[in-house]
Amino acid sequence: MSQEENPVEALARRIIAAQGPISLAALMRLANTGMPDSYYQANQPFGPSGDFVTAPEISQMFGELLALAVADHWQQTGSQLPASVVELGPGRGLLMADALRIWRQAAPDFYRCISITMVEASAALARAQAERLGAEATRIAWQADLPEADGPLFLIANEFFDALPIQQFLRTEEGWRERLVNWDEARGFHDALGPVVAAIREPEGDVWEQSTEALVWAERIGARLAAHGGLALVIDYANRPGATSLRGIRRHQMSAPLEALGATDLSAGVDFAALAGAAEAAGAKAHGPIGQGMFLQALGIEARHAQLSARANAAQKRELDSALHQLTDASAMGDSFQVLALMGPNDPFPAIFQNR
Numbered sequence: 001m002s003q004e005e006n007p008v009e010a011l012a013r014r015i016i017a018a019q020g021p022i023s024l025a026a027l028m029r030l031a032n033t034g035m036p037d038s039y040y041q042a043n044q045p046f047g048p049s050g051d052f053v054t055a056p057e058i059s060q061m062f063g064e065l066l067a068l069a070v071a072d073h074w075q076q077t078g079s080q081l082p083a084s085v086v087e088l089g090p091g092r093g094l095l096m097a098d099a100l101r102i103w104r105q106a107a108p109d110f111y112r113c114i115s116i117t118m119v120e121a122s123a124a125l126a127r128a129q130a131e132r133l134g135a136e137a138t139r140i141a142w143q144a145d146l147p148e149a150d151g152p153l154f155l156i157a158n159e160f161f162d163a164l165p166i167q168q169f170l171r172t173e174e175g176w177r178e179r180l181v182n183w184d185e186a187r188g189f190h191d192a193l194g195p196v197v198a199a200i201r202e203p204e205g206d207v208w209e210q211s212t213e214a215l216v217w218a219e220r221i222g223a224r225l226a227a228h229g230g231l232a233l234v235i236d237y238a239n240r241p242g243a244t245s246l247r248g249i250r251r252h253q254m255s256a257p258l259e260a261l262g263a264t265d266l267s268a269g270v271d272f273a274a275l276a277g278a279a280e281a282a283g284a285k286a287h288g289p290i291g292q293g294m295f296l297q298a299l300g301i302e303a304r305h306a307q308l309s310a311r312a313n314a315a316q317k318r319e320l321d322s323a324l325h326q327l328t329d330a331s332a333m334g335d336s337f338q339v340l341a342l343m344g345p346n347d348p349f350p351a352i353f354q355n356r
């Protein structure tokens with residue numbers, strides 16, 4: 001046994017020893033959030049010194065523009081109260097801080113009247129979010145689920161769905177078999193195959209990925225939007241149907257997913273069609289997904305960039321230029337990240353998605 005085994009690996013190994021190979025979904029849950037030593041509980045994932053950089057970490061413009069889209073939708077749909085704002089997986093809390101500042105300035109009625117919920121599995125990150133939000137934190141509820149309320153829902157989820165556990169099924173000569181994770185002394189954690197399963201639908205390619213947890217969220221968000229209206233914006237990188245999208249990221253590099261469980265960010269591309277389908281089945285409308293670059297451009301990122309640049313010094317200007325490029329350019333996050341909008345069935349078509 002290697003001496004560097006950490007508590008996540010030790011627990012996964014004991015579970016496998018006791019009951020045999022486990023599903024990739026069970027392993028991802030354990031590695032990402034399932035125990036105090038899991039990735040999001042025990043690490044500092046964000047920023048240049050961490051493992052990866054997300055859009056709100058790149059620039060305030062990202063959260064500001066999403067906040068404006070949300071407040072605009074609220075006004076377009078009759079400024080109904082009470083209204084709930086929910087963020088799924090808020091990371092270090094930057095997006096919510098940027099959004100609250102914009103709502104306070106540009107949509108004061110919305111800012112005053114909303115009730116805010118953050119859904120965060122990591123106790124350490126929930127603490128970091130509360131710290132970041134300072135006095136605003138006193139009006140925020142941290143809970144595991146959507147709030148129960150009778151008004152419209154305004155929800156933002158940036159790089160949340162990609163962290164949810166997936167199951168993978170692989171095409172073999174005998175039929176579809178689930179990819180499982182096994183452990184032995186010689187190989188450490190390694191892939192194994194479960195028994196042949198009947199495919200519910202015949203997927204293309206050789207890999208079929210599904211996230212039950214993602215579909216549960218999409219259904220529940222859809223049901224709330226169907227009943228009370230509102231807007232949910234889901235931003236993430238998409239899966240590639242037929243191919244594996246499971247990836248490990250450590251210190252800004254791709255790393256073998258099973259190599260350092262608990263110290264590696266495990267994520268998978270999001271099946272936007274499946275999310276949209278689940279939300280629609282619950283009665284909501286879905287639009288997109290469209291590329292993040294196109295989406296931010298339609299929301300006016302160029303104008304916001306110009307406005308901020310006008311009062312920036314040379315170094316800040318360079319940062320703003322680089323942020324604009326990273327968020328919108330096709331060679332960076334502009335195409336690989338996609339935005340799906342879910343909304344109430346009677347809500348107006350959002351202008352941002354017109355002709356897309």
Ligand code: SAH
Pocket residue numbers: 032033040054055056057088089090091092119120121122125157158159160163164
């Ligand atoms: N939205 C942030 C953080 C993205 S990282 C940003 O853009 O910077 C993923 C976030 O989702 C982290 O905050 C992580 O702790 C949280 N998370 C991951 N799995 C979760 C789960 N099952 N339930 C709740 N939060 C989860």
